[in-house]
Amino acid sequence: MQSKEPVSSVRTRAQASEMLLCSPSTGERLTSRVPSSPPVCSHDEYQTAADWLRTHTRHRPEVAIICGSGLGMLADTLGCQESFAYSDVPGFPQSTVQGHAGRLVFGVLKGKMCVCMQGRFHMYEGHTLSKTTFPVRVFKLLGVKTLIVTNAAGSLADGLQPGDIMIIKDHINFPGFVGLNPLIGPNDDKFGPRFPAMSNCYDKELRCLATEIGKQLEITGLMREGVYAMVGGPNFESIAEARLLHRLGVDAVGMSTAPEVVVATHCGLRVFGLSLITNKVVKTYEDSDSVNHEGVLEVSRLRSVTVQQLVTELIGKMDINNNGPNDAGTKF
Ligand SMILES: O=P(O)(O)O[C@@H]1C[C@H](O)[C@@H](CO)O1
Numbered sequence: 479m480q481s482k483e484p485v486s487s488v489r490t491r492a493q494a495s496e497m498l499l500c501s502p503s504t505g506e507r508l509t510s511r512v513p514s515s516p517p518v519c520s521h522d523e524y525q526t527a528a529d530w531l532r533t534h535t536r537h538r539p540e541v542a543i544i545c546g547s548g549l550g551m552l553a554d555t556l557g558c559q560e561s562f563a564y565s566d567v568p569g570f571p572q573s574t575v576q577g578h579a580g581r582l583v584f585g586v587l588k589g590k591m592c593v594c595m596q597g598r599f600h601m602y603e604g605h606t607l608s609k610t611t612f613p614v615r616v617f618k619l620l621g622v623k624t625l626i627v628t629n630a631a632g633s634l635a636d637g638l639q640p641g642d643i644m645i646i647k648d649h650i651n652f653p654g655f656v657g658l659n660p661l662i663g664p665n666d667d668k669f670g671p672r673f674p675a676m677s678n679c680y681d682k683e684l685r686c687l688a689t690e691i692g693k694q695l696e697i698t699g700l701m702r703e704g705v706y707a708m709v710g711g712p713n714f715e716s717i718a719e720a721r722l723l724h725r726l727g728v729d730a731v732g733m734s735t736a737p738e739v740v741v742a743t744h745c746g747l748r749v750f751g752l753s754l755i756t757n758k759v760v761k762t763y764e765d766s767d768s769v770n771h772e773g774v775l776e777v778s779r780l781r782s783v784t785v786q787q788l789v790t791e792l793i794g795k796m797d798i799n800n801n802g803p804n805d806a807g808t809k810f
């Protein structure tokens with residue numbers, strides 16, 4: 479049977495989800511956004527941000543770096559710096575988490591033009607996934623070829639200790655399993671295909687190069703490859719959740735990265751990712767330890783120089799013209 483509701487009063491999905499966030503008694507809005515994928519950003523919004531940045535800096539970055547919790551000091555090592563507060567860049571959301579400064583820093587590292595996000599956006603902050611990953615598409619429009627993602631994560635693997643560096647070999651995007659994927663919504667063909675493969679999303683050559691650099695820096699004892707799983711957060715894992723993740727073969731768990739990597743892979747960027755292990759995830763009821771964000775930031779800061787050295791050497795040695803297996807040719 480056809481609905482008799484006039485067209486003007488038919489609610490869009492976005493409007494309906496907004497209504498669910500209103501107080502039933504007063505109609506007052508309880509929160510501004512839910513982390514459901516739509517509404518998505520338009521191509522014009524990415525383009526506006528990229529154009530704004532192009533007119534405000536002469537830097538033309540080839541490599542983009544997203545700094546994880548407490549790892550933002552990497553941006554301070556860029557030469558010939560120019561930086562912008564996220565609040566000044568059209569369309570950029572704001573960072574709300576301690577340890578994420580909220581600055582976009584352009585500069586040169588080992589002769590390569592880079593742009594570094596001193597602070598990322600997380601789904602649990604209330605950003606839509608489209609906004610969470612907004613900078614990645616802006617970087618693509620700016621001409622970036624390689625994305626480096628770093629994060630702080632808790633370890634489930636017995637061999638990974640706080641202070642260790644896990645090169646991300648693959649990820650499990652748990653929010654994606656329940657429909658929280660940044661690519662949901664109309665596909666923007668200018669960025670990539672409707673159904674992108676994710677089987678090569680962490681570039682093998684860059685992973686091997688990082689392992690070689692680890693040997694030169696004499697930090698192989700701290701390094702190994704592993705699988706990162708993204709959960710929604712903001713709470714850390716219950717013991718039953720930790721055990722589940724462990725049984726599923728997850729080596730490290732965090733609250734970011736996977737959406738950025740999905741969007742980067744979709745638009746043909748070559749990706750390298752690493753997790754700094756900041757804590758062991760509690761897996762037994764006898765263990766009285768408990769994780770907190772301050773502890774995460776403390777370990778990140780203690781290891782940030784080592785992470786900086788590894789990333790800097792990687793950038794210096796990477797072949798910028800090799801776009802990896804996901805590149806289907808630039809469309810811009
Ligand atoms: O931005 P990342 O993934 O490094 O941040 C991790 C996950 C949470 O945001 C926070 C928890 O301490 O650190």
Ligand SMILES: Nc1nc2[nH]cnc2c(=O)[nH]1
Binds near residue numbers: 632711714732756774
């Ligand atoms: N989900 C999750 N994120 C983290 N980020 C840093 N440590 C952790 C952790 O133990 N769990």
